[in-house]
Amino acid sequence: MRKLMKFIVLSGLILGGCTSVKEYVIRGEIAGNDAKLYLSVVNEQGKFDTIQQVESQKGKFQIKGILDNPKIGFLTVQDRKGRIPLMLKDTIFDLKIKGNDLGDVRNFSARGGVLQNRKDALDRKEEKIYRERDSVLARFYRANEEDNIFGKMHEMASLQVMDEIYDKEENEYIQKNRDNILGLYLVFYRHSYLNYERLKLKFDMLSEEMKHTPEGQVIDKRYKKLSEVKVGAYAPNFKLPTLDGDSVHLYGKSATIKIIDFWASWCGPCRKENPHLVEIYKKYKDKDLLMISVSMDTDEKAWRKAVKEDGLEWIQACDLQGADGKAVRAYRVTGIPHIFVLDGNNKIIGEKLKGQELDDLLAKYLK
Structure with a gap:
């Protein structure tokens, strides 16, 4: 035994x-x-x-x-x-x-295993795509110090092109790795600052198994919060200090149509869109249009200077908190310019519109 x-x-x-x-x-x-x-x-x-x-x-x-x-x-x-x-x-x-x-x-460099090596390959592509990033940023800061608006706009456009190229590469990696932790990571690591549309595109690529991981549940929570601020939903209320030393309360203002424009003095695409907003304001200011520009500036002097230079005569609001501003966080704004169009009941009827799309929507409601 x-x-x-x-x-x-x-x-x-x-x-x-x-x-x-x-x-x-x-x-x-x-x-x-x-x-x-x-x-x-x-x-x-x-x-x-x-x-x-x-x-x-x-x-x-x-x-x-x-x-x-x-x-x-x-x-x-x-x-x-x-x-x-x-x-x-x-x-x-x-x-x-x-x-x-x-x-x-x-x-850093990290290699080991099929998935890690794929991640390293993407890192090297990112490095190649953004090879000129430091030089572009240096030129942007120099243009900012020299108050060279067109120079800043040019460098911001260069960075945006880099971002678009990398985003395309990243989406291909997510799709090819939708059912493993590499695809999951590529969505998770940027989920906190992607807007609803971009996060939805990436999150929808993941398999159901990946969506139900702890990281997937975190992404899903953020995704659902972002979905609350979209066309058809009621816009979050806010109260912000204004350029004239007063304050603006969104729900305290009545109008047939309200435009909330998130922008900043340092944002090239925003400054490029401002002349069009000036035209819209002049055309509809007497037809019950309310416009509120919410700046993501942290430098009050730069904000005031840009408002004056661009001739922005409507309500200008800013709490000088940048990306941590109350309205910015409430509206889940992760990129600018970002425009919301509201009806008289503060329901969102348009988002991220510009150019002819914005003109057509306003013409429909403001006769």
């Missing part, structure tokens, strides 16, 4: 030893001073949970762990910005950290 039990235990040990363990190994090198590194994952509440912590020694570190299923990991480094995404699965990762801003793909 004892021999039989020994045989059973021994057999179990042998079989257990043959069972494949889903272990990941992250081997890394980090430039600069040694630091603590933290590996995190997203939990069911959408928060980052630290699952491992190590400290580099003479510029090297190693992290090991076991997974039931592939998972998106996020590596952060003490006193450095950003997170390095890792498509965690049972494989070996080789990681090199070269800079302090880990939100910039130029400052």
Whole structure:
């Protein structure tokens, strides 16, 4: 009997030893001073949970762990910005950290496994697409200091073209990886600042399995919030300080049609659209049109200067909080110019309209 039990235990040990363990190994090198590194994952509440912590020694570190299923990991480094995404699965990762801003793909490289290598390939495409980004930004800031409006507009247009090219590449990657964690990550990492249309396009590409992951549920929550501010919904109320030192209360103003224009003095496309808005105001100001421009400026002097230069005679509002402004957050504005058109009951009847589309809608309601 004892021999039989020994045989059973021994057999179990042998079989257990043959069972494949889903272990990941992250081997890394980090430039600069040694630091603590933290590996995190997203939990069911959408928060980052630290699952491992190590400290580099003479510029090297190693992290090991076991997974039931592939998972998106996020590596952060003490006193450095950003997170390095890792498509965690049972494989070996080789990681090199070269800079302090880990939100910039130029400052690190991470390879290991099919999905991580695909992510690295996309990073290198991003790096190529935005190769001139620093130069463009430098020219933009120089034009800003020189009050060169046309120079700023030109550089902003260049950045927008880069964004559009990268977005197309990213969407192709999402579609090809719709049923794995790489596709999920590519939607998750930008979900908090994409507008409804762009987030919907990307989120709809994901498989149902990916949508029901913790990261997918976080995206879905944001997606539903964004969907609340759309054509057919009632516009959120707001009260903001105005250029003349007073305040404007959206629901406190009555009109057949209301236009809310989100813009900023530093936004080239916004400044380019302003002459058209001036024409619209002159045409319909006596036909019960209310216009409110909400600036995303943080520099009051620059805001006032732009209003004067562009001849914006309607209500100008701004709380000087930029992207953190109350109205900006309430309307989920992530890109400008962004126009909302409301009816007399404050229901949204048009969004992101400009040019002839805006003219046609106004002509329908304002005779």
